Amino acid sequence: EVQLVQSGAEIKRPGTTVTISCKVNGFALSDYYLHFLRQAPGGGLEWMGFLDGRDGETVYAGSFQGRLIISADISKGTANMELSSLTSEDTALYYCARVPPTMYFFDTWGQGTLVTVSS
Amino acid sequence: EIVLTQSPPSLSLSPGERATLSCRASESVSRHLAWYQQKPGQAPRLLIFDVSTRATGIPARFSGTGSGTDFTLTISSLEPEDSAVYYCQQRNNWPPTITFGPGTRVEVK
Numbered sequence: 001e002v003q004l005v006q007s008g009a010e011i012k013r014p015g016t017t018v019t020i021s022c023k024v025n026g027f028a029l030s031d032y033y034l035h036f037l038r039q040a041p042g043g044g045l046e047w048m049g050f051l052d053g054r055d056g057e058t059v060y061a062g063s064f065q066g067r068l069i070i071s072a073d074i075s076k077g078t079a080n081m082e083l084s085s086l087t088s089e090d091t092a093l094y095y096c097a098r099v100p101p102t103m104y105f106f107d108t109w110g111q112g113t114l115v116t117v118s119s
Numbered sequence: 120e121i122v123l124t125q126s127p128p129s130l131s132l133s134p135g136e137r138a139t140l141s142c143r144a145s146e147s148v149s150r151h152l153a154w155y156q157q158k159p160g161q162a163p164r165l166l167i168f169d170v171s172t173r174a175t176g177i178p179a180r181f182s183g184t185g186s187g188t189d190f191t192l193t194i195s196s197l198e199p200e201d202s203a204v205y206y207c208q209q210r211n212n213w214p215p216t217i218t219f220g221p222g223t224r225v226e227v228k
Contacts, residue, residue: 035217044206044219044220044221044222045155045157045163045206045208045219045222046219047216047217047218047219059214059215059216061216062216095162095163097162103168104151104153104209104210104217105153105165105168105208106153106155106163106165106208107165107174109162109163109164110162111162112162
């Protein structure tokens with residue numbers, strides 16, 4: 001079964017860094033784009049960036065430049081999203097999602113990871 | 120960057136009625152337009168891609184139309200389980216970034 005399994009909920013202090021992992025099952029990460037998105041409480045979907053599983057290239061949304069890193073261990077089928085300099089505005093449900101090669105839409109989503117930033 | 124707007128923000132309809140959801144782009148997005156359904160407590164689910172192609176397992180009552188900058192998601196005969204927020208999404212060519220509309224909340228009661 002094709003699945004994306006994310007790591008568990010996190011509570012972080014302002015100014016710190018959170019790392020979320022996304023384990024792929026049922027397909028090869030090297031064949032797909034792996035994206036991260038987030039959704040603030042009661043809000044809409046916000047795209048953050050992606051990693052091309054074929055060559056490891058990354059593209060980030062401008063609003064996250066400088067504090068977002070997406071990486072992957074292709075052999076383990078795991079992608080990681082690291083967001084630094086956290087503020088309360090980063091409190092959200094974070095998703096990883098798969099995009100098929102040459103496509104643009106998300107056909108498989110992780111279950112979501114809640115990140116709460118609070119002092 | 121292309122901006123997507125959705126209308127109406129919300130609508131409330133009865134089972135069996137037709138729902139018409141609009142998504143407008145600030146400039147042409149060709150056919151790279153997708154729709155998602157998100158129910159409370161769940162991740163979004165892909166409904167439609169390439170404007171009008173239903174994703175695997177999506178019922179035929181969901182259909183997409185449009186071109187250029189104006190797109191529509193139609194739910195032909197609403198069922199109670201269609202209560203959800205619906206988002207449209209497109210991809211910018213360069214840089215290859217993704218944008219979503221703000222969503223339309225559909226209540227079926």
